[in-house]
Amino acid sequence: MLRFKESLQKFYTENDYWTVPVTKAITAFLCFLTVNSHVGYSDVLSNPLICFAASVLCSFLPWACIPVFFCLFILGNAYAASLDITLVAIVVLLLASLIQSAFRAGHAVLIALVPLFFYINIPYVIPVIAGLSLGLMSIVPISIGIMLYYFIEYMAGHTAIAASQGDITAMATAYAGLFGNLFKDKDAIVAIFAFALCVIIVFIISQIPFEGNWIVAAAAGIIVTAAATVFGRMHFGLDISFLDMLPGLLISCIISVAYVFAFHAVDYERTERLRFEDDDYVYYVKAVPKLKSENEDEV
Numbered sequence: 001m002l003r004f005k006e007s008l009q010k011f012y013t014e015n016d017y018w019t020v021p022v023t024k025a026i027t028a029f030l031c032f033l034t035v036n037s038h039v040g041y042s043d044v045l046s047n048p049l050i051c052f053a054a055s056v057l058c059s060f061l062p063w064a065c066i067p068v069f070f071c072l073f074i075l076g077n078a079y080a081a082s083l084d085i086t087l088v089a090i091v092v093l094l095l096a097s098l099i100q101s102a103f104r105a106g107h108a109v110l111i112a113l114v115p116l117f118f119y120i121n122i123p124y125v126i127p128v129i130a131g132l133s134l135g136l137m138s139i140v141p142i143s144i145g146i147m148l149y150y151f152i153e154y155m156a157g158h159t160a161i162a163a164s165q166g167d168i169t170a171m172a173t174a175y176a177g178l179f180g181n182l183f184k185d186k187d188a189i190v191a192i193f194a195f196a197l198c199v200i201i202v203f204i205i206s207q208i209p210f211e212g213n214w215i216v217a218a219a220a221g222i223i224v225t226a227a228a229t230v231f232g233r234m235h236f237g238l239d240i241s242f243l244d245m246l247p248g249l250l251i252s253c254i255i256s257v258a259y260v261f262a263f264h265a266v267d268y269e270r271t272e273r274l275r276f277e278d279d280d281y282v283y284y285v286k287a288v289p290k291l292k293s294e295n296e297d298e299v
Helices: 002-014 016-039 048-059 065-081 083-103 109-119 125-133 136-156 168-183 186-207 213-235 242-263 294-298
Strands: 272-277 282-287
Touching: 002 016, 016 048, 016 065, 016 109, 016 136, 048 065, 065 083, 065 109, 065 136, 083 136, 109 125, 109 136, 125 136, 125 186, 125 213, 125 242, 136 186, 186 213, 213 242
Parallel strands: none
Antiparallel strands: 272 282
């Protein structure tokens, strides 16, 4: 397994001039396909060639451009659906942009990845990996991604506002109810709370220096997410189906362990503690070598 991991890393590094753009294009295509498969109101945007062309364009742009195109696909389909849903989409996307910009959270690609992982039923892996590698500020794009996922769900089952153009009061009341139902969605509140708590727990445990801290952090994150989701849904009186969650939790756990093995496989038995100093400071360093295959160690 170590040799396979090292061979894969070497291959990716030596061929990053094409592996990175291809990875971007595939990620973008899956994200755009997710929108079109659930709210494909626009015949133009639903065309696979449009998705493919946008994905190819994203492959030459920074990762942060993928959520921008993702939001444009949402807005385009909302416009094709109805005026009322377009208005809501504009407000939601502007709010998401303002929140992301205000916190300067970075890792914007998570905004597009979260809905994708929700639809393939393994969303729990996102906060675990974010807590391990991206830090606490990743809570912001993850929360925005959850909000967009539930907005896509809302778009998929929405009904147009039936209001007379001459009745301003009725239209205002209808739009107020529209926004109220969206921003008070209890499912979204529970998901945001559970994922934020997972990121915090995983980040804290992964920063504690003990053997196997990343594995423990990943396991704790999965358990905390499941528990917070169950108790949150119980608190709000929502339906709970742990059996429906179980496959996603198990697959997320497996992916998390594989991620730890790929990026944090270390040999604690060969830990070294070093001490050195200069004119101003005394440095104490704990060095934990990464696991390497026998062939590489001999070289």
